[in-house]
Amino acid sequence: MSPAQTSAKKIGVEKIGPTPVSPPLDARSTALRKVCVDALVSAGRGHLSSALSLIEVLRVLYDDVLRFRADEPMWAGRDRCILSKGHGCLALFTLLADKGFFAKSELETYCQVDSMLGGHPERGKVPGVEASTGALGHGLGIGIGMALAARIQKRDSRVFVITGDGEINEGSIWEGAMCASKHRLDNLTVIVDRNKLQSYGPTIDVQDLEPLTDKWRAFGFAVADVDGHDVNSLRSVLARPLVAGKPTCVIAHTVKGKGIAHIEHDPNWHHKSKVSDDEAAALYAALENA
Amino acid sequence: MRKAATDAIYELAKTDPRIVFIGSDLGAGTMDKFRREMPERFFMEGVSEQNIIGMAAGLAMDGFIPYVNTIATFLTRRCYEQVAVDLCLHNLPVRLIATGGGVVYAPLGPTHLAIEDLAIMRALPNMTVTAPTDAPEARRLVMSTVDLPGPLYVRIAKGGDPVVSRDEDGFQVGKAILLRQPKDVLFVGIGVTVNRCLAAADQLAAQGIGAGVLNMHTLKPLDEAGLLAAAKGVRAIVTVEEHTLMGGLGSAVGDVLLRRLGRAAPDLITLGIPDVFPEKYGSQDALMKHFGLQPTQIAEAAVRVLSAPVGAAA
Numbered sequence: 001m002s003p004a005q006t007s008a009k010k011i012g013v014e015k016i017g018p019t020p021v022s023p024p025l026d027a028r029s030t031a032l033r034k035v036c037v038d039a040l041v042s043a044g045r046g047h048l049s050s051a052l053s054l055i056e057v058l059r060v061l062y063d064d065v066l067r068f069r070a071d072e073p074m075w076a077g078r079d080r081c082i083l084s085k086g087h088g089c090l091a092l093f094t095l096l097a098d099k100g101f102f103a104k105s106e107l108e109t110y111c112q113v114d115s116m117l118g119g120h121p122e123r124g125k126v127p128g129v130e131a132s133t134g135a136l137g138h139g140l141g142i143g144i145g146m147a148l149a150a151r152i153q154k155r156d157s158r159v160f161v162i163t164g165d166g167e168i169n170e171g172s173i174w175e176g177a178m179c180a181s182k183h184r185l186d187n188l189t190v191i192v193d194r195n196k197l198q199s200y201g202p203t204i205d206v207q208d209l210e211p212l213t214d215k216w217r218a219f220g221f222a223v224a225d226v227d228g229h230d231v232n233s234l235r236s237v238l239a240r241p242l243v244a245g246k247p248t249c250v251i252a253h254t255v256k257g258k259g260i261a262h263i264e265h266d267p268n269w270h271h272k273s274k275v276s277d278d279e280a281a282a283l284y285a286a287l288e289n290a
Numbered sequence: 291m292r293k294a295a296t297d298a299i300y301e302l303a304k305t306d307p308r309i310v311f312i313g314s315d316l317g318a319g320t321m322d323k324f325r326r327e328m329p330e331r332f333f334m335e336g337v338s339e340q341n342i343i344g345m346a347a348g349l350a351m352d353g354f355i356p357y358v359n360t361i362a363t364f365l366t367r368r369c370y371e372q373v374a375v376d377l378c379l380h381n382l383p384v385r386l387i388a389t390g391g392g393v394v395y396a397p398l399g400p401t402h403l404a405i406e407d408l409a410i411m412r413a414l415p416n417m418t419v420t421a422p423t424d425a426p427e428a429r430r431l432v433m434s435t436v437d438l439p440g441p442l443y444v445r446i447a448k449g450g451d452p453v454v455s456r457d458e459d460g461f462q463v464g465k466a467i468l469l470r471q472p473k474d475v476l477f478v479g480i481g482v483t484v485n486r487c488l489a490a491a492d493q494l495a496a497q498g499i500g501a502g503v504l505n506m507h508t509l510k511p512l513d514e515a516g517l518l519a520a521a522k523g524v525r526a527i528v529t530v531e532e533h534t535l536m537g538g539l540g541s542a543v544g545d546v547l548l549r550r551l552g553r554a555a556p557d558l559i560t561l562g563i564p565d566v567f568p569e570k571y572g573s574q575d576a577l578m579k580h581f582g583l584q585p586t587q588i589a590e591a592a593v594r595v596l597s598a599p600v601g602a603a604a
Contacts, residue, residue, distance in 0.1 A: 076352075123351075123380060131351070135375050141344015142376060148345065149352035152310075152330050172372070175341035 084139020137170025181220025472502020
């Protein structure tokens with residue numbers, strides 16, 4: 001399938017609702033995207049567009065918010081970051097390699113038989129990965145356990161759980177939301193990657209989530225809506241819990257496939273296998289123009 | 291039996307700050323002493339088994355040893371993926387204390403029966419699967435679990451079950467206990483079927499048939515050496531389980547006999563629940579009788595296999 005054919009099946013923006021008018025991507029955001037594309041092309045497969053919507057969220061977390069020691073990934077005093085939407089792992093692996101949790105050359109082995117980097121992140125295999133995810137709806141419960149552990153152990157660690165918007169169709173997320181609020185876990189922040197597309201199509205068609213802000217608020221969270229590609233806004237909203245005594249939910253409004261114009265909003269790029277040479281060339285060309 | 295188990299958890303928690311207790315929506319007053327004395331390590335989280343397992347996983351990742359208690363069927367079927375991924379894939383020391391395994395909740399119908407819990411837990415890598423036979427054994431089991439690596443499933447019976455375990459036999463996860471030496475036939479039981487096996491053996495003794503009883507309290511890892519040693523020289527083995535015949539004790543024992551002894555294996559009869567959702571109510575005893583799992587029926591099965599031509603057991 002050529003890039004032109006792929007884009008013919010894109011979902012019109014009018015169909016998925018308003019998307020953020022973000023500032024232009026800076027050099028770091030573009031460079032991180034190129035690392036994702038390199039890994040995708042070396043494997044010939046991956047959830048590229050699900051990763052690209054996450055780049056700024058993860059970049060801000062790892063550059064500006066999280067406390068961690070790349071050479072001591074299990075340092076007890078660290079903040080925890082769980083990528084509950086495990087299929088976005090190309091972005092997480094890119095940031096972890098960028099921060100020195102493991103060698104960047106590992107990314108070239110993505111999805112190969114002996115690689116530590118598979119199509120979903122695994123704790124214990126990949127330094128810096130806090131939880132094995134991929135089956136959706138698991139990260140919040142684990143994050144709640146970690147947030148409670150920090151409270152009992154009197155650590156000031158923060159716990160971040162990044163979900164997809166399709167992912168929060170899962171009932172387990174809402175069980176977790178009630179639990180986090182009951183325990184007043186203000187050391188816990190849920191970030192919803194609100195790219196408005198899931199595998200089959202627009203979330204509004206598959207399982208409408210709106211009014212999403214009201215839902216999280218009704219479940220007892222302090223909620224902020226933010227442009228998920230605006231680095232400055234993300235820095236500001238993630239710097240500290242929003243309200244003492246409440247868990248935080250940040251709804252990061254994003255674009256699936258952000259930064260590569262012809263795959264943005266295209267559900268065919270949710271998961272891609274057999275990426276051809278032409279498609280790879282088109283990805284790189286689009287990044288040049290981003 | 292549940293009280294023996296939860297009392298043991300309380301005792302462990304008093305001296306080990308890593309131990310936390312998580313319940314779903316248990317009976318009023320359950321574990322009140324724990325809640326009063328160690329409130330920061332006591333959690334009652336409502337009817338939300340998926341979240342409870344995830345939460346237990348997160349606590350275990352940061353150094354705690356969670357003991358999770360709710361009704362067996364809801365702790366296995368409802369949150370199976372959380373048990374598989376959050377607990378087993380991460381290989382975390384979370385202990386699932388499953389109340390009312392088997393047909394304990396007979397009058398409440400098939401939604402409340404856990405008749406495939408052992409099989410589906412056994413199928414998960416890293417999971418240890420146990421079913422103590424009586425309250426003292428449940429206590430011995432729990433007291434031995436603190437530093438057991440990986441996740442553990444403990445099927446808890448109704449309570450007030452006949453006490454047939456003995457202090458002097460001790461307890462070790464993965465090590466079967468030979469309660470009675472066999473001669474002609476060996477009964478292998480798990481959970482409360484062990485006391486039915488002993489009663490069946492008494493009946494057979496009166497008929498001059500030497501029946502042994504092996505308490506296979508740990509289904510996984512199965513004590514193959516203990517099984518083969520106990521089976522030596524017997525003509526037949528009868529497994530007895532309050533559980534579906536698909537994937538439980540009978541299946542596990544059959545696998546070992548076939549793999550280790552081949553054609554030299556003694557005849558094997560597996561008693562348990564066929565591939566059905568039980569349609570009857572009544573009591574645990576009534577349902578066990580319905581499925582042929584009471585002492586006289588167990589003894590009759592042994593007589594049948596012993597009187598058939600060698601190799602004719604079905």
